[in-house]
Every structure is written in C-alpha cells, then in structure tokens.
Amino acid sequence: MNSLYNFVSGPLAWMAFIIFFGGCLFRIISILALVHKKEKFIYTYMSWKYSFRSIMHWIIPFATVNWRKHPVLTLVTFAFHICLIITPIFLLSHIILWDESWNVSWWSLPDSLVQVMTLIVIGSCVFFLIRRLIAPEVQYVTSASDYIILAIVAAPFITGFMAYYQWFGYQFFTILHIFSGEVMLVAIPFTRLSHMLFSPFTRAYMGSEFGGVRHARDW
C-alpha cells in the first residue's frame, strides 16, 4: 500500500498537474488560434463592455431570465460549482500536504463545513444524473461520455468522504481519492469539463453579439 500511495501522491500527482496546466494552456491557445484563422470577423464586434456585462449578469444567481425560469436547477448548479471549487482548495488536510511539500499555506475552512459542502457536491451530482435520465431536452444532447464525466467529478468527493470517516477500507479509499482527483484534473482540458476554461469566452462572445450586433438586452 505504501508504494501505491507514494506513486499516486508523487509521480502521478506531478503528471496530473503538468497535464492539467499544460492542457489548459494548449486548449486556450489553440482555440484562439482557430478563431484568428477562421472567424476573424468577430473582432469587429467583440467588446469588453458587452463581454463583462454578460459575464457579470450570468454569474449572479437568478439575475437572468433563464436562471429564473429554472429555479431548482439554478440553485443546484450554483451551489454545486461553488462547493466543487472551494472545497478542495480550502480543506485543511490538503493545505497541510501543500505546506509539507512546498512550504506554502493559507487559511482553511472548518471540517464540519467542508463535510456539508462535500455532500452538496455529491447530492448535486445525483440531481444532474436524474435530470439527464428524465428530462427530454437533456436526454436529447446526452451521450455515454456525459455519464462518465459525471462519475469522474463525483468520484473524488465520494472517496474523500469515505476516507474522512474511515468506516471501512480506509487505505483503499484514500488512494482511490487521490487517483480520482488526478483523473479529474487530466479530464478538465480534454472533455466537456473544459467549460471551466471556455465558459467566459463563450459568454463574452454571446454578450458582444447581443449588445453590439443585435442591440438587444443580455437576457
């Protein structure tokens, strides 16, 4: 078990972070290069003002008509994304490992709060799964990979929860926890999870088109 732990927390962690950061950079640069090559005309109406108007508008829960039309989804998706990003960064156990490896540390959230946030992430994943299975408009754009991606996102949180409480199979769940986190990092740049990188760009584009071309409200 020690060798396996050393492997997933050493070389495999390095690889995951290198592929994550390298992959993100590569995806952003290549998509911008593609725009530059094929869709140069969008520069004529891309605008900082309308871009940020749209990003700010859509980042606030219930601010847009679409958010208000789907209140439950809005609530779940905001709670999910906030917890998904905050939890791993401000978890004490993670901060201790950063501190021991790199001598950097920052403030942490209390474990009890992190537990609730973890359950919010897991619960949201269940919600997304059910929605994918029963909502026709979602079924229509669903492929097998969407279920795999959902599992990739849920796995680090489920295994982390199991490892925290140490009910059974502690070593197994801890190693699986680290490994599943690495799988998720690697998957971000190369799957639909890349909306983490591209959503500000697509929002900026839509905002610019609605503002500068259609002279319409940013709904």
Place this chain on the structure above:
Amino acid sequence: MDKRILFLIAVVLFSGIAVISGYPQEEMEFLDNSVFDKPVRTPSVFRHEEHNETAAIEECNECHHIYENGKKMDDESSEDQRCSDCHDKKDSGNKLALRKAFHKNCKGCHIQQNKGPVMCGECHRR
C-alpha cells in the same frame, strides 16, 4: 497500630508507585497532543517500544534529534525534552512548526523507508 505494620504498608505503597511510574513508555498508546489549542484530528497512534522494535531503531536521536545550524548532530539527542520545547506552533527560520515537525519526523521517515503509516487516517484514527 504496630509501627512495623505501618512501615510495611508504606513500603508496599511506595514500591507500587515506583513500579507504576517505571512503565509510562510501555503503556503509551497515543502521542500527547495537549500542547495544541484545538486539535482538529485525533491524537496520533504511537507505541514507543513496539515501534522501535519493528523499526529496529537503536539510537534515541534517530527521532529525538538535535539540529545545529541546519545539521543533525550525530552524538546528541533530545529525549529528555518535549518536541514543543524547540518547535513552536509556527515555522521559525529553519525550524519547522510543531505539527509539520511531527508529520515530517514520522511520515517523512515512513515514506523514505517505504514502511509504516503514511496516510492521514493511519495515525489519526477515528
């Protein structure tokens, strides 16, 4: 009461205390974490004698080290001191913070030797 009986009772009592206080290390199951204000995890499991036997550690300063100018002193040891006598709650210069010192001293060696507990919950058991 007979003075001799009193004397005998006293001898039995004192030797009892002497025997009990001679075995603190054998009985130790957990590290004493009372120095931390609000410990977030359970105290680390640690059986001193058992550990040193399985790890085949002869020298006290293998763990109870003394550092001078960033160098570990070969023939000095610190088993008469508490870890917290040197290690503060925060890093100071080259000296590790207490929590980090505990982690590095135990887990650091376990990783190097590829033996012994390395994951959080292997020592901090619920």
